[in-house]
Amino acid sequence: xxxxxxxxxxxxxxxxxxxxxxxxxxxxxxxxxxxxxxxxxxxxxxxxxxxxxxxxxxxxxxxxxxxxxxxxxxxxxxxxxxxxxxxxxxxxxxxxxxxxxxxxxxxxxxxxxxxxxxxxxxxxxxxxxx
Amino acid sequence: xxxxxxxxxxxxxxxxxxxxxxxxxxxxxxxxxxxxxxxxxxxxxxxxxxxxxxxxxxxxxxxxxxxxxxxxxxxxxxxxxxxxxxxxxxxxxxx
Amino acid sequence: xxxxxxxxxxxxxxxxxxxxxxxxxxxxxxxxxxxxxxxxxxxxxxxxxxxxxxxxxxxxxxxxxxxxxxxxxxxxxxxxxxxxxxxxxxxxxxxxxxxxxxxxxxxxxxxxxxxxxxxxxxxxxxxxxxxxxxxxxxxxxxxxxxxxxxxxxxxxxxxxxxxxxxxxxxxxxxxxxxxxxxxxxxxxxxxxxxxxxxxxxxxxxxxxxxxxxxxxxxxxxxxxxxxxxxxxxxxxxxxxx
Numbered sequence: 001x002x003x004x005x006x007x008x009x010x011x012x013x014x015x016x017x018x019x020x021x022x023x024x025x026x027x028x029x030x031x032x033x034x035x036x037x038x039x040x041x042x043x044x045x046x047x048x049x050x051x052x053x054x055x056x057x058x059x060x061x062x063x064x065x066x067x068x069x070x071x072x073x074x075x076x077x078x079x080x081x082x083x084x085x086x087x088x089x090x091x092x093x094x095x096x097x098x099x100x101x102x103x104x105x106x107x108x109x110x111x112x113x114x115x116x117x118x119x120x121x122x123x124x125x126x127x128x129x130x
Numbered sequence: 131x132x133x134x135x136x137x138x139x140x141x142x143x144x145x146x147x148x149x150x151x152x153x154x155x156x157x158x159x160x161x162x163x164x165x166x167x168x169x170x171x172x173x174x175x176x177x178x179x180x181x182x183x184x185x186x187x188x189x190x191x192x193x194x195x196x197x198x199x200x201x202x203x204x205x206x207x208x209x210x211x212x213x214x215x216x217x218x219x220x221x222x223x224x225x
Numbered sequence: 226x227x228x229x230x231x232x233x234x235x236x237x238x239x240x241x242x243x244x245x246x247x248x249x250x251x252x253x254x255x256x257x258x259x260x261x262x263x264x265x266x267x268x269x270x271x272x273x274x275x276x277x278x279x280x281x282x283x284x285x286x287x288x289x290x291x292x293x294x295x296x297x298x299x300x301x302x303x304x305x306x307x308x309x310x311x312x313x314x315x316x317x318x319x320x321x322x323x324x325x326x327x328x329x330x331x332x333x334x335x336x337x338x339x340x341x342x343x344x345x346x347x348x349x350x351x352x353x354x355x356x357x358x359x360x361x362x363x364x365x366x367x368x369x370x371x372x373x374x375x376x377x378x379x380x381x382x383x384x385x386x387x388x389x390x391x392x393x394x395x396x397x398x399x400x401x402x403x404x405x406x407x408x409x410x411x412x413x414x415x416x417x418x419x420x421x422x423x424x425x426x427x428x429x430x431x432x433x434x435x436x437x438x439x440x441x442x443x444x445x446x447x448x449x450x451x452x453x454x455x456x457x458x459x460x461x462x463x464x465x466x
Contacts, residue, residue: 041206045152055171084178201461
């Protein structure tokens with residue numbers, strides 16, 4: 001990662017746009033999929049893409065220039081001066097596992113809905129409308 | 131210089147896979163594109179000096195999320211527009 | 226058609242405001258402050274972790290010790306989601322006109338490879354959650370690796386069944402062990418999940434007090450939970466068309 005820190009000075013704007021822009025584009029594409037698609041599994045795929053975008057945004061905020069991973073391995077015990085921020089990484093660890101649990105529960109509801117109505121299109125499932 | 135090229139290629143792959151996953155009508159290919167997003171995202175987390183998060187995203191996002199989506203597709207329809215032909219016929223055949 | 230244009234406009238406005246907010250946050254700026262006299266929360270955690278707790282992995286110290294109550298909430302949410310999934314997909318035993326689990330038998334290459342790889346994957350998963358305080362890893366990662374090993378066997382062989390009673394008992398005992406470790410801190414030291422005083426040296430296997438014990442319990446619980454989820458999902462029998 002030595003080259004990364006040297007190039008960082010010259011192309012700082014490009015790297016900022018690349019990292020933040022990817023995360024925000026993933027959130028927008030996922031939101032488009034949730035709002036405008038008609039098949040239930042496609043809505044669940046949009047939800048998964050939105051989760052990935054938000055996690056990337058969190059970890060990108062916690063990066064410090066010339067930083068290293070926050071682990072005190074033998075031989076590097078005085079390294080606390082050059083470490084990246086550890087708190088966003090601990091929050092994202094929890095968020096990834098909970099995102100998976102919510103996806104699994106949503107998919108089991110979709111299977112049950114399909115068995116009852118024989119269709120997975122949200123325009124056809126209108127037994128709650130009057 | 132190689133680092134910049136690598137970053138640009140990864141960003142292009144992620145955005146292309148995300149757009150493909152939303153616009154594709156065959157659901158099995160959309161699920162595999164979501165798996166590709168998880169793989170490249172895991173590499174991205176490693177470059178941002180977060181090894182714990184990279185291992186978690188690789189273990190949960192690539193294997194487990196893909197398999198539960200495939201089991202759901204197996205128990206529902208495979209195509210996004212499949213309801214148009216089958217729905218009316220299936221109900222007519224049953225009655 | 227009008228609804229589509231309104232949604233496009235809303236998404237564009239949301240994207241514009243997100244981009245303008247995150248342009249104010251400089252990428253890579255130093256936010257920790259002074260490390261010998263900590264003022265921010267991150268600097269406090271980075272200073273206390275090798276000196277007071279003797280734990281090498283700072284993220285493990287945050288997840289299990291400093292923010293241990295959030296981990297208890299996460300384990301609870303995972304447990305609730307799996308319970309909900311089991312109760313939604315519950316069905317009585319016999320129904321007519323249904324298929325079996327696999328439709329194509331696997332080739333002999335896949336069968337031999339799966340039988341060799343399965344104990345190795347289990348050992349890798351156990352290594353990852355036992356050494357969670359020394360190397361990157363921990364309970365959740367090790368549990369996911371164990372579930373992937375069981376998934377390999379479940380897909381390859383048609384007659385591989387996991388014992389449902391053993392999985393349920395192991396998960397319950399591991400979850401109870403986590404709560405008892407917290408209550409031990411409450412009884413002896415006065416606050417829930419407080420760490421004990423006997424900590425070893427840095428980078429030893431037995432350092433960090435209660436931290437490796439809690440991660441072993443979390444690893445076993447998450448591994449068996451995800452395995453039982455996959456077992457239930459793979460045994461839904463689709464209706465014969």
